[in-house]
Amino acid sequence: MDQPKLKIGIIGLGRMGLMHAAIFNSLPDSEVVAVVDPAMFPAKPLNMLNPRINVYKSIDKMLKKETIDGVLIGSPVGYHIENAMECIKHNIPFLMEKPLAVKAGDAEKLLQELEKRQIPNMIGYMARNIDSFKKGKKIIEAKALGNIINVKGSVYVSQLFKKGKGWRYDPKISGGGVLESQGSHLLDLLYWYFGPVERVNADVLSVYSPGIEDFAHVNLNFKSGLKGWMDASWSVRFKRKMELRLEILGENGNLIITDDTVDLFLDEAVGDYNSGKIFYSANDLFTGVCIDINGAKFTNQDIEFINAIRENRQSSPSILDGFHIQKVVDACYESANDQGKPVLIS
Amino acid sequence: MKQLDKILLGHNPLFGVDHLSQERGNAKQQKFENKSALVEVLRYAHSKGVKAMMMSTHPRSKVILDILSTDPVLKDDFTVYPLLPYIVKYVRQANEKGMFNVLTDLLSQAGAGKSLSMMLTGMTGLVGGNLYKMIKILIDIEMLPFKGHKIGAIFMHDALVDLALGLGCDEAFDVFRDHIQKEYGVPGGLISKNVPLLRNRLDERGWDDYLIMAAFNKTGFYLNPSLDATIKAVQKPGMNFIPMSTLAAGAIPPEEAFEFIGQFPEIKSVVVGMSKKSHIDQTVDLINKYIK
Known part of the structure; x- marks a missing residue:
C-alpha cells in the first residue's frame, strides 16, 4: 500500500x-x-x-x-x-x-x-452500482436504441400491509412514503440515464398510514423532451426484496432492465451491440468484490x-444530484396534493 | 467433525427465493403456499434418500416443521439444519422501529411463553451491554421453533457473519460456535459471501475443523472476491465446506455443476434447492455420481 x-x-x-x-x-x-x-x-x-x-x-x-x-x-x-x-x-x-x-x-x-x-x-x-443498471447505462450511452421514445419504470416491494410504526411512517420525519423511500432510487436511475426532470404530475394513494403514500404513479417530462412514467408501491405481495424495473423504448429497439437482468432487442446493430435479442443474466453480469456485506x-x-x-x-451521485431528486419528489407530492396538476421543477 | 448429511435440501425454492430472478422466486412462493405441495416434495425427496434440510425461521418454516413432526413417513427420519436468524424479518422490523426495539420486543416474546428466565437474562444483557449473554439468548430464542427436531448443525446467516467479519467483530464467531456446541451438541457453522476473507480470519484465531457454507460454482456466481481465490480457500485444509448455489441459480447445467464440485475431494456434503420430482431424481443421481 x-x-x-x-x-x-x-x-x-x-x-x-x-x-x-x-x-x-x-x-x-x-x-x-x-x-x-x-x-x-x-x-x-x-x-x-x-x-x-x-x-x-x-x-x-x-x-x-x-x-x-x-x-x-x-x-x-x-x-x-x-x-x-x-x-x-x-x-x-x-x-x-x-x-x-x-x-x-x-x-x-x-x-x-x-x-x-x-x-x-x-x-x-x-442503484447506480447494480451491475444490470450499470450495463443499461452503457447501452444508453452507446446510443444503441437510437432516439428514445419513452420510458417506464417501476419499483415494488412487500413491506407494508398494516399501519406502519416508527419514524419511517411519520411524514414529518421521513418526508413521505414509498415515493421518498424506494421511488427515489428509481428517480435517480431515470435522472442518471436521461438527465433532469422538468415537470411531473403525480397521483398517490394512502391505504395503511395517513399522510404516507403506499402507492404512487408519476408522469415525468424530462428537460430533454423525453416523456415517461413511473409506478411505485411497498404494499404489493410476493416481492421479498425491492424490485426495480426500467423499460425503455427507442426507435431502434427496446431495453428492459431489472435488478438481475438486461434484456436488449435491436433492429439494427450499433457498435458492440448486435441486432436481435441480447440477454444478460445475473450470472453474466456478476462481478466479485473485495467484501460483500449486503450486495x-x-x-x-x-x-x-x-x-x-x-x-x-x-x-x-453527488449531493447536488440528490438535491434534484429531492425536488422531483417534493414536486410529486405537491402535484398529488393538487389533484395531479403539473408541477415544474426549478 | 462428525459426518454431516450428504445432501441438504435447500429451503429457498420452497420459500420463494430465486437468486437468478426475483420473478421466478415469486412464482414458487405462490406454488408452495399450498401445504400439500410441500408434503409431496418433502416425501419424494425423502424416498430418494434426501433426509435433511436447511431451514431459517422464515414464516413458512413453521409449516414445514409441523409437517416434519407429524407426517408418518418423515417423523423422526429427517434432520434439520437451522439457519439463524431469519434476517429479512428483522430488517423489516428494524426499519419500522429501530434495532433496539426489535431486540427488546423479541426478548419480550420469549417472556410471553415459558421462557421468562430467558427474557430476563436477555434484557440484562441488552441493557448492561453484556453482549455475549445477549447473543446466546437470541440464539436460544431463534432455536425455540426447532425444539424436538433432529438437528445436524446450526448456521449463522451470512448477513450477520459478513457484517461481523467486516466490522472486525470476530470474537462473535467464537461465542456462536461455542454456545451451539455446548447447548445443542452440534457444530455451529458460518455462512458467508466472503469465504477467503473469513477463512483467513478464522485461521488467525486458531480455528480448526470448522464448518462453512457458501456459494460455490464453476462460473464464480456469488463468489467474492473471485472464483480462483475461493477455490484456494476450499482446498486449504482445516475447513469442512458445504457448497450452495452450485447450479449458479440454474445457469449451469446440473451435470456440469456437480462434475465441478466433484473435483474437490474436500467437499462431502452439498445443499441444493429442489422443488420438482424430476429435478430431485436428476440431482440426487448426479450428486451420488460425483461426490464420494
Whole structure:
C-alpha cells in the first residue's frame, strides 16, 4: 500500500450505518476509526467486539479526538443537513444516506456551502452500482436504441400491509412514503440515464398510514423532451426484496432492465451491440468484490466515495444530484396534493 | 467433525427465493403456499434418500416443521439444519422501529411463553451491554421453533457473519460456535459471501475443523472476491465446506455443476434447492455420481 488507509467516521449506527461501517472497515484503502451515536446500542457492543473503533456521542467530540478523512452520514433524515454542515466546517468529505432532507428547501444552505468549497460529497442512491443498471447505462450511452421514445419504470416491494410504526411512517420525519423511500432510487436511475426532470404530475394513494403514500404513479417530462412514467408501491405481495424495473423504448429497439437482468432487442446493430435479442443474466453480469456485506452495489458505492476522496473529485451521485431528486419528489407530492396538476421543477 | 448429511435440501425454492430472478422466486412462493405441495416434495425427496434440510425461521418454516413432526413417513427420519436468524424479518422490523426495539420486543416474546428466565437474562444483557449473554439468548430464542427436531448443525446467516467479519467483530464467531456446541451438541457453522476473507480470519484465531457454507460454482456466481481465490480457500485444509448455489441459480447445467464440485475431494456434503420430482431424481443421481 503506497498511501495510508483513509480513516472513516460513521455517524448513526442504524442498519445502513452498520453496513457501511463493515464495508469501509474492510476495503483495502480505508478503515473505520470512530462511530458517533447517542444511543448505547449497538455502539457499545461494537466497541466491545472491536476496541479499535472508538465511540462518541457527538460529531464534535469525534472530530476533536480523531483525524477523519471521510464521514458516512447514516443518521435519521432530519439530522442529515446539520451533520453535513458540520463535515463542511471541518473540510471533511461525506457520503450521506438518502434522502437528502425531509424537504429540498432544507438543503439549500448546504448546497450554497458546497458551491463555495470543493469537498467530495456523495448521496446514497445505490442503484447506480447494480451491475444490470450499470450495463443499461452503457447501452444508453452507446446510443444503441437510437432516439428514445419513452420510458417506464417501476419499483415494488412487500413491506407494508398494516399501519406502519416508527419514524419511517411519520411524514414529518421521513418526508413521505414509498415515493421518498424506494421511488427515489428509481428517480435517480431515470435522472442518471436521461438527465433532469422538468415537470411531473403525480397521483398517490394512502391505504395503511395517513399522510404516507403506499402507492404512487408519476408522469415525468424530462428537460430533454423525453416523456415517461413511473409506478411505485411497498404494499404489493410476493416481492421479498425491492424490485426495480426500467423499460425503455427507442426507435431502434427496446431495453428492459431489472435488478438481475438486461434484456436488449435491436433492429439494427450499433457498435458492440448486435441486432436481435441480447440477454444478460445475473450470472453474466456478476462481478466479485473485495467484501460483500449486503450486495456488491454497496461495496461499489463505498469504493466510489473512497476514490473520490483520493482523487479530490465529485462522486456519483453527488449531493447536488440528490438535491434534484429531492425536488422531483417534493414536486410529486405537491402535484398529488393538487389533484395531479403539473408541477415544474426549478 | 462428525459426518454431516450428504445432501441438504435447500429451503429457498420452497420459500420463494430465486437468486437468478426475483420473478421466478415469486412464482414458487405462490406454488408452495399450498401445504400439500410441500408434503409431496418433502416425501419424494425423502424416498430418494434426501433426509435433511436447511431451514431459517422464515414464516413458512413453521409449516414445514409441523409437517416434519407429524407426517408418518418423515417423523423422526429427517434432520434439520437451522439457519439463524431469519434476517429479512428483522430488517423489516428494524426499519419500522429501530434495532433496539426489535431486540427488546423479541426478548419480550420469549417472556410471553415459558421462557421468562430467558427474557430476563436477555434484557440484562441488552441493557448492561453484556453482549455475549445477549447473543446466546437470541440464539436460544431463534432455536425455540426447532425444539424436538433432529438437528445436524446450526448456521449463522451470512448477513450477520459478513457484517461481523467486516466490522472486525470476530470474537462473535467464537461465542456462536461455542454456545451451539455446548447447548445443542452440534457444530455451529458460518455462512458467508466472503469465504477467503473469513477463512483467513478464522485461521488467525486458531480455528480448526470448522464448518462453512457458501456459494460455490464453476462460473464464480456469488463468489467474492473471485472464483480462483475461493477455490484456494476450499482446498486449504482445516475447513469442512458445504457448497450452495452450485447450479449458479440454474445457469449451469446440473451435470456440469456437480462434475465441478466433484473435483474437490474436500467437499462431502452439498445443499441444493429442489422443488420438482424430476429435478430431485436428476440431482440426487448426479450428486451420488460425483461426490464420494
